[in-house]
Amino acid sequence: MTMKKFLLAIFALAVATTVATAAVGISWTTVYGAYVHDAPNTTDYPSANNLLGTYNAIWQLIYAGADNLVEPIPVGTIPTAGGINGDYVYGDDVVWGQREIAIGGGSANDAPYNTTWDDWMLWQSGDQVYEDLGWATEGFVYQRVFEGTPANGSWYFETPVLALDTAYTAMGGPQVFNLDTGSAGFQPDTQITAIPEPATMGLLGLGALVMAIRRRRS
Secondary structure (H helix, E strand, O other), X not given: XXXXXXXXXXXXXXXXHHHHHOEEEEEEEOOOOEEOOOOOOOOOOOOOOEHHHOOOEEEEEEEOOOOOOOOOOOOEOOOOOOEOOEOOOOOOOEEEEEEEEOOOOEEOOOOOOXXXXXXXXXXXXXXXXXXXXXXXXXXXXEEEEEEOOOOOOOEEEEOOOEEOOOEOOOOOOOEEEEOOOOOOOEOOOEEOOEXXXXXXXXHHHHHHXXXXXXXXXX
């Protein structure tokens, strides 16, 4: 075998090995807990300000799509479940994992991972690592947590994106992606506000006109 053929064979083997071992593994979790949106701070654990003490939570791990950008919830829109890429996402973003935790904590209804969480949204049991042993595409993920089921006036929290490490192996351990950072918990900080429908806008406009006429007459 010539040196050129030998080097080509080594290169082909290296590429094949890289493709064969490409995978992602992400431990998406919390460290300091989840607080309600109107909590005065996110450091007074334990207190009565825990999110799951008052609300249920919908917690998502979302792939940011081929454009590597977070597709935000459109202004004036109430997110809905049942999309082709998963619940409450837009554009080419895709829900990779979803946990639905009831008030008071407990099961996240996320089989086959079967995780459970306490009323501060701190991990108790189950497999908190999302795995895709065939994923080889570089990209980004982010997390989103809804305080209660999305509705007009409800709140949610969204993390910055995390670059994927596609060299995951179980022996090497997963990427750690915490909702909270530093030494504090997190709280929903963005409110969902629906834009009134045209009929409602018309009624509001009519009401304003009536008020203006009354002021002129008085």
